[in-house]
Amino acid sequence: MNDTHSEFIVVSREHLTVFEQSLLSLEKAASGNESRSLIEHGLRAVHSMKGDSGFLGFTTIRQLAHAMESLLEDYRDGARLPSTEIVEALLAARDQLAALVEDLDQNQQAAVDDLTRRLLSLEGTMSHAIPLNINLRDWQTQHSGSPLADLFARLDAFGIVENPQIIGLPDPSAFGSETWTKNCNVNFSGVLITKASPNEIAVLVGVQQPPPFLTSDGFERRVDLGEWQTEHKLSLVELFHELTQAGEIFDQHLKYSPTDLTMGLPTEPIIWQGRYRAAQPVAPPETTDMVTLQDSAGTPQPRPESPVKKAHISNGSTADKDRPASPKTAATPDTERLRSLRINVELLDRLMNLIGELTLIRNQTQVAFSEQEGESRNLIQRLNSVTSELQGTVLQTRMQPVGNLFGRFPRMVRDLARQLGKEVEVITIGQDVELDKTVIERLSDPLTHLIRNSIDHGLESPEAREAVGKSRIGQIVLSATPTDGQVCIEIRDDGRGIDPVAVKAKAAAMGLRTESELERMSNRELFSLILLPGFSTAKQVTDVSGRGVGMDVVKTNIDELEGHLTIDSKLGHGTSMNLRVPLTLAIVPCLIVTVGNDRFALAQRELEEIVCLHPGGKRKLEHAFDTEVFRLRDSLLPVIRFSEILARSQPFSADDKAEILAKYPPAERDPAKIEYILVLRSNGKRFGLLVDQVQGREEIVVKPIHAAMRKVTIFSGATLMGDGRVALIANAVGIIEHARCFAAMADDVPQSIPRNPHEVHRVLLFEYGANEQYALPLVQVRRVELLDMNRVERIGAQEFVTLDGVSTRILRLNEFMDVSQCEESPTMFLILPRFVPEPMGILAQRIIDTESLAIDLQTSGNIRGVLGTAIVRSRLSLFLDVQQIRESVVGVTADASGVGEPSGITAANDKWRSTSPRFKAKQRILLVDDTPFFREIVKRYLSAENVEIVTGVDGRDGLELLASQDFDLVVSDIEMPNMNGWEFCKTAREKGYRMPFVALTSLAKNEYEQKAMACGFDDFEEKLDHDRLQQKVLHWLQRSLEMQVPQ
Amino acid sequence: MSDNVTLYCTFLSAGRLFGVPVLDVKEVTAEKRFTGIPHAPQEVLGLVNIRGHIFLALNLATLLAVRNHPTPADAQFVIFKSSVGPAFGIVVDQVGDIVSVSDKQTEALANGEQMQLHFSDRSSLVASVGKLDGQILIILDPRKFLACVEHSRGALDNV
Secondary structure (H helix, E strand, O other): OOHHHHHHHHHHHHHHHHHHHHHHHOOOOOHHHHHHHHHHHHHHHHHHHHHHHHHHOOOOHHHHHHHHHHHHHOOOOOOOOHHHHHHHHHHHHHHHHHEEEEEEEEOOHHHHHHHHHHHHHHHHOOEEEEEEEHHHHHHHHHHOOHHHHHHHHHHHEEEEEEEEEEEOOOOOOOOOOOOOOOEEEEEEEEEEEEOOOOOHHHHHHHHHOOOOHHOOOOOOEEEEHHHHHHHHOHHHHHHHHHHHHEEEOOOOOEEEEOOHHHHHHOOOEEEEEEEEOOOOOOOOHHHHHHOEEEEOOOOOOOOOHHHHHHHHHHHHOOOOHHHHHHHHHHHOOHHHHHHHHOOOHHHHHHHHHHHHHHHHHHHHHHHHHHOOOOOOHHHHHHHHHHHHHHHHHHHHHHEEEHHHOOOOOOHHHHHHHHHOOOEEEEEEEEEEEEEHHHHHHHHHHHHHHHHHHHHHHHOOOHHHHHHHHOOOOEEEEEEEEEOOEEEEEEEOOOOOOOOHHHHHHHHHHHHOHHHHHHOOOOHHHHHHHHHOOOOOHHHHOOOOOOOOOOHHHHHHHHHHHHOOEEEEEEOOEEEEEEEEEEOOOOOOEEEEEEEOOOEEEHHHHHHEEEEEEEOOOOOOOOEOOOOEEEEEEEEEEEEEHHHHHOOOOOOOHHHHHHHHHOOOOOOOOOOOOHHHHHHHHOOOEEEEEEOOOOEEEEEEEEEOOOOHHHHOOOEEEEEEOOOOOEEEEEHHHHHHHHHHOEEEOOOOOOOOOEOOOOOOOOEEEEOOOOOEEEEEHHHEEEEEEEEEEEHEEOOOOOOEEEEEEEEEEOOOOHHHOOOOOOOOOOEEEEEOOOOOOOEEEEEHHHHHHEEEEEEOEEOOOOOEEEHHHEEEEEEEEEEEEEHHHHHHHHHHHHHOOOOOOOOOHHHHHHHHHHHHHHOOOOOOEEOOOOOHHHHHHHHHOEEEEEEEEEEEOOOHHHHHHHHHHHOOOOEEEEOOOOOOOHHHHHHHOOOOOOOOOEEOOOOHHHHHHHHHHHHOOOOOOOOOOOOOHHHHHHHHHHHHHHHOOOO | OOEEEEEEEEEEEEOOEEEEEEHHEEEEEEOOOOEEOOOOOEEEEEEEEEOOEEEEEHHHHHHHOOOOOOOOOOOOOEEEOOOOOOEEEEEEEEEEEEEEEEEHHEEEEEOOOOOOOOOOHHHHHHHEEEOOOEEEEEEOOOOHHHHHHHHHHHHHHHH
C-alpha cells in the first residue's frame, strides 16, 4: 500500500467520525440553524471522501459516499430533519464505508450495491431542498430567448425558492480575452423546496451543468508552455509566479512526449498540468493577462450531482450571513489539515528518549561548569531552560484530549439503547482534558464496558422510568476533570442504582464474604464487590452484559493503568462510577529518597505524607505484635524499614520480623539520626516506609527493569538520574508483600492490638446503662456487631439473635450484676467475646471508643462478673470478667432449662476443681506477666485449692523467683520489658530448670510456636482462652508430678 | 569438515582466557557506575546507563561460579547485541585481542567427561574450547547467560 492510500485511510477515518457525530447530534439539535450546520458538516465529510476516493479510483467507496451524500443533501437546509429510518440507513452505510476504507483491497461491490439501492429508495419520498445555480445567460440561449420570467414561472410550479440570489460570474474560458468581463455569466442561485427529483427539475427547468472550476476538488488546468511563451514573450518564471498568486496548486507536473531530454527539448508541446484551487471562485483579473487557462480535455467529468455541488460552493461563498451559528464552517477541511501533521508514535518515543539523554547531558554540563563564573554560567542556564521546555513540549505531543475517547460513545449508546428499547441521552463534559495517548488507548475498553453496564443495568426502560416519575429519557453523564496530577473520569447515570441488599445477597450466596462481614461493610465497599469475577446482580442475562464477565476485566485494566475505581450509588437515583487515572505513564513525579548510600525513587501518587523523626523528638516507633508501628494522629501506622527490606531477599519470616524488632528496641533511638517515614497508600493499604533521607522531588522517565529481573518485586522500574546513574523505582505493593506486613486498611481503624511493655492496653469502652462505663480488653473482643433490635427473638426471658447462622445469646449486664438498666433503642451493639465457645454477646447501648491506656486496676472481688475498676477518661470504669459472666450465664441456662446435665463450662470447671485437690502437696505455679491486668485474670482462672500462684513482672523478676523458690510449672508472657519471654525461658533452661514452661501470649500461635519450642517452652497458649488454659495447666502440672516421681 | 574460521573477542576473567563470537558483541566500554539491584541474584552487578539506555551488567566471574573474585578498578563492560539477549552485558577483568579460531582448533565440551574447571556446574555456558598456541580459549555462549541468572534467582527462592 502506498503513502497516498494510507493517507486516504487516515483522512477517511476522520471524515467518518465527523459524519457520524453530525448525524448523532442531529437527532437532538435544537434549532434549524444548528441542524443545518450539522448536516453541512456531515455532507462535507462524506463529500470529501467521495472526492478523494474518486481521485484514487476506489469506485465502490465513491459510489456509496455519493449515495449517502445525495440522500443527506435533501436535508441541507435544516428545515426538516431526516427521519430515524434515514439516519439509521446512513449510519449503516457509514459502517459499510468504514469497512471499505479499512480494507481497500477487498471488493465488496455486491454489499455496496444493496446499500446504495436502499439509500436511493429512501430518497425522493418527501420534499427535497434542491439548491439551484442556473446560468441565466446559457438558459436564455438554450431556450431561444424566452424571457427569464418563464424560468421563474417554471420554478414556482415545482415549489418555493428560498434565498434567491443573482450572482455574476466571469467565464474562465474567456480569461485573457478582451471581452471576458463583458461575457460574464449571470447565475441565479437559491434553494428549491420540491418533491421532484433534481434530475426532473434539471430537465424541465433546463438547468445546465455548472462551470467546472467550481468543484471543490479544484479545477484542472493545462498550459502549453511553448505556446504561452511565444504568446506572452515572457519568462516561464512569471507564469508560475502568477499561478501561485492565483491560488493553491497541487498535483502539478509537466507533460511531454517520451523523448530523450539529453537531445534537447522535444518538438512536441510541453504542457504544464496541475490541479488548481483558486483562493476565490474567480481568479483575480490581473493573472488572466498572463495565464492562459485552458480547460483540460477530459477532466473534470461532468457529474450527475453537479448542480448540487455547485450550490454547495456558491452557498459557501455567498450565503455565509445565513449561517451565523456555525463558525466552524468558515475553515475548510483543507486548511485544517495543513495545521496538523501526522507523526508516527515511534518517532515521538525516540524523540522522548533523546530528550531524556539531552537532560542528562544538561545535568552533567551543569556539574562540570558549576565552578565557573560569567559567560558559561549564562549559557548553562539557557541550556537548562530550553531543555526543560523541550521536554515539556515533547510530552505535550503525546497528550490527547479525552474527547477523542468520549467521541465514540454517543454512537455506541444510541445503538445499544435502541437494541434494549431504552431512551438514553449522553452528556459529555470536559472533552478538552488531556491524557497521555497510551492512557487514552487503554481506557477505551474499560470505559466501554462501564457505559454498557450503565445502560443495560443502570437505566430503566422508559415505561419503568415514567412509573417512578422520572423523565422517559435516561441520562448518562460522562465527565473528565483534572485533579492534582490525575484525571477523574466519572460515568453517572440517573437509573435505578445498585441495590446494596441484592449485592449482599449475591455475595453471600457466592460465598465471597460471610454474612457478618457483609453487614459491616459500607455501601462503597459492597459495591466494590461487583468488580470481582463472576459477579452480576442483573436478573436477566442480556446480549450486552449481565454475564458477570467483564467487570473484573475492567478492574484489571484499570489496575494496569495504576488507576482507581470507586462506585457510589443511591437506590432509585442512579449510580456514579469514578475512575481516577494518572495523566501519563511515561513521566512520573517521584520522590527521591536514600537508604544507606543508595538512591531510590518512589511514585508520588502513592505518597500521602512524610513524617520526620527528629532526634530527641517525642514521636517514636513502638512495637506492636511483630511489627513496628507509629502513632499517626489517632491511628497506628505499621512501619517497614526500607533498609531491612533491601537487606533480606526473601519475604520476611517470623524470625526475620523478630530479629528486626530486636535490632531496633523502641526505647533507644540513635540520638543523632534523623529519619523519615513516608506514609504510603497502595491498593487501599496504608503503611509507613522508613528511609534515611528525602532528597527531593523529580519528574522521572520510567523505564522497565530488565526482563531477567522480573522476580524482583520490590521495584517496579528503573530511571536515569541527573548524574547519569541508574536509580530503581520502589514498588509499594511489592514492599508490603515482601514485609508480609499487616498494612492498615486505609479507611479503617487499625485492627492491631498494641502491646508494649509499658503496661498499655487497648480497651473497648462502652456503656450499657446510664450510670456505668464498662471496659473490656480488646484481646478479649472478637468483634462488635451492630444489632437491629427487631431481629432479636425471645425464648422465655432469654433473647437471641442469629449471627453467622448461629443463634447467639444476648446478655444484658443488669441481669448478672447490680447495675443500671439500659434504655432500649432500635439499634444496639453486641460485643462478641473471644475465646468463649458458647455463642453469646454482651449488649451495649453505646460504644464509646477504643483507648490505649495504662491500667491501674483496683481489684475487687466483691462484684460478680467484674475483674476490677479503673479510672478511664475520668470515669470509673468496670472491667468485665468475661469468664465469670459466661459461667453465670451457662449456669442460668442449665437451671432454667431444668436439665441437670452440666454444660461444657461447668464440666471443665468441675474437672479443674475436683482434680486440683488431688495433688498431695501444694502445687506452685510461677506466673510471669508484665501487665497487672493479665496477672489478675490468669490468677483468677487458675486459682484452686492446693494451687499456689506466685507472680513475676518480667523475665528478670521471673529468674530471681526461680532461684529463690521451687515451682512445679511456669506460665510466662512473651513480650515484656527488661527481659522478654524468649530470653527468660532460654536462660532458665541454661541454668538447668526442668519444670514445664508454658508460653501465654497474644502472639499468633502458628507463627511463633516453633520459636517458642526452640527457646525451650513446652507449650504455647494464646491469650486468653479460659478453658484451654485450665486444661493445659492441669496437663502440665500432672506431667510435672510424673517427672518428679523417679527422682 | 571445512576449515571455517570464526573471530572471537577474547577477555580475561579470574585469570582465564575466554572468548565470545565477535559478532555477538555490540561494544566494550569502561563504564562502571553500576547501580546494584537488591534482591537480585549475586551474578548481577547492577544496572548501568549507556547513553540513555539501561543495561543489565553481569559479573562474569560470579556467573562462572568463581567465588570472591574482586572486580578490578579497570574492569571493562562487554555489551552484547540485542540478538543475544535484551540489553545486557558482562563485566570482565580485561579485554584482549580478537583472535581467529578455526573449527579444527576447537573441541566441544563433552557432556559426559566433566572438565576440571572450577565452574563445572556452569559448564552449559561453555560452548567449546579452543586450542590456541600455548593457551586454552574457553569459548562461551552468551545466549545462555540470562537464562542462567534467572535460574539462579529461582534457586535462591528455594533456600
